[in-house]
Amino acid sequence: MVEIERKFLVKNEDFKAEFYQKNRITQGFLNTDPLRTVRIRIKDETAFLTVKGKNNEAGLSRFEWEKEIDKTEAEALLKLCEPGMIDKARFLVKSASHIFEVDEFYGENEGLIVAEVELASETENFEKPKWLGQEVTGDPKYYNSQLSKNPYKSW
Amino acid sequence: MVEIERKFLVKNEDFKAEFYQKNRITQGFLNTDPLRTVRIRIKDETAFLTVKGKNNEAGLSRFEWEKEIDKTEAEALLKLCEPGMIDKARFLVKSASHIFEVDEFYGENEGLIVAEVELASETENFEKPKWLGQEVTGDPKYYNSQLSKNPYKSW
Numbered sequence: 001m002v003e004i005e006r007k008f009l010v011k012n013e014d015f016k017a018e019f020y021q022k023n024r025i026t027q028g029f030l031n032t033d034p035l036r037t038v039r040i041r042i043k044d045e046t047a048f049l050t051v052k053g054k055n056n057e058a059g060l061s062r063f064e065w066e067k068e069i070d071k072t073e074a075e076a077l078l079k080l081c082e083p084g085m086i087d088k089a090r091f092l093v094k095s096a097s098h099i100f101e102v103d104e105f106y107g108e109n110e111g112l113i114v115a116e117v118e119l120a121s122e123t124e125n126f127e128k129p130k131w132l133g134q135e136v137t138g139d140p141k142y143y144n145s146q147l148s149k150n151p152y153k154s155w
Numbered sequence: 156m157v158e159i160e161r162k163f164l165v166k167n168e169d170f171k172a173e174f175y176q177k178n179r180i181t182q183g184f185l186n187t188d189p190l191r192t193v194r195i196r197i198k199d200e201t202a203f204l205t206v207k208g209k210n211n212e213a214g215l216s217r218f219e220w221e222k223e224i225d226k227t228e229a230e231a232l233l234k235l236c237e238p239g240m241i242d243k244a245r246f247l248v249k250s251a252s253h254i255f256e257v258d259e260f261y262g263e264n265e266g267l268i269v270a271e272v273e274l275a276s277e278t279e280n281f282e283k284p285k286w287l288g289q290e291v292t293g294d295p296k297y298y299n300s301q302l303s304k305n306p307y308k309s310w
Contacts, residue, residue: 030193030206031186036235038185038193049204049222051185053235063235065228067204073220080191080208080218 004061004122007142009133010113015102018129019091025103028081032145039145040077043090047074055138061122084108084148096127108151114142159216159277162297164288165268170257173284174246180258183236187300194300195232198245202229210293216277239263239303251282263306269297 023043030038037052046068053063069077078085086109091102098117105112114136117126136142141150178198185193192207201223208218224232233240241264246257253272260267269291272281291297296305 030191031188033186036185036237051232051235063231065232067222067224069222076218077206077220080206082191 003064004119006137011133014131021092047071098126112152158219159274161292166288169286176247202226253281267307
């Protein structure tokens with residue numbers, strides 16, 4: 001239940017020539033507190049409730065618990081969420097033995113593109129695609145929960 | 156998904172001669188905001204995640220969504236909750252055609268006993284047991300989410 005992820009900015013849209021899956025994601029937060037984030041996500045025709053805890057000291061791993069829920073129920077729960085919905089497309093891109101999740105944001109976060117890679121350990125190496133930019137792992141500003149309150153366009 | 160409930164204080168412990176079921180409940184909150192309460196509850200050997208919205212204007216009905224979750228997962232989620240766990244016993248008591256849930260609190264809320272009855276409509280009548288005291292429906296002070304932060308013993 002602890003995830004190790006590293007997050008990066010994305011330099012350009014070259015990843016769009018490489019992705020093998022694309023999903024539309026809308027999500028809101030029942031709590032944006034980084035100590036106990038509660039997220040409602042609709043991903044195409046599926047929906048999830050996800051709870052995340054705080055980052056460990058190195059900022060690389062975070063407690064995460066997720067449960068699939070009914071899409072209609074998720075739509076009702078989204079109405080209860082804090083103001084500031086997140087709307088984005090997620091592209092899955094293979095790079096050697098890893099999969100990058102690349103999120104292109106819309107609405108108030110238009111212009112922001114970030115990529116995440118999940119690792120088996122905090123020291124695991126991975127090949128960096130050419131379009132991968134600056135690392136922003138552990139920077140709360142780039143948490144979706146924070147982007148919902150303080151969106152990219154307002155930076 | 157909208158519940159209509161009325162809540163009352165309890166005058167004495169006479170209900171303990173009448174109950175047909177008793178459960179121990181421990182619960183914490185991932186959010187205590189009355190607009191979007193998120194509760195983790197362990198009830199004996201079962202566990203639930205519950206989201207509640209705000210009361211309607213009359214204070215009688217409230218959006219409620221509940222999902223059963225794994226008890227071990229609930230224990231992990233409880234560790235993420237805001238400080239202030241709720242510990243109580245719940246007694247189920249039949250009164251004519253209705254069932255009262257009577258909660259006897261322990262710990263920081265020791266001394267508080269409240270009873271709730273669920274109704275089919277806001278105007279439905281019900282028989283009041285003799286041990287039923289003052290109505291406190293819609294008073295946020297008696298929400299478990301608020302009792303976790305501002306417990307009865309501190310009033």
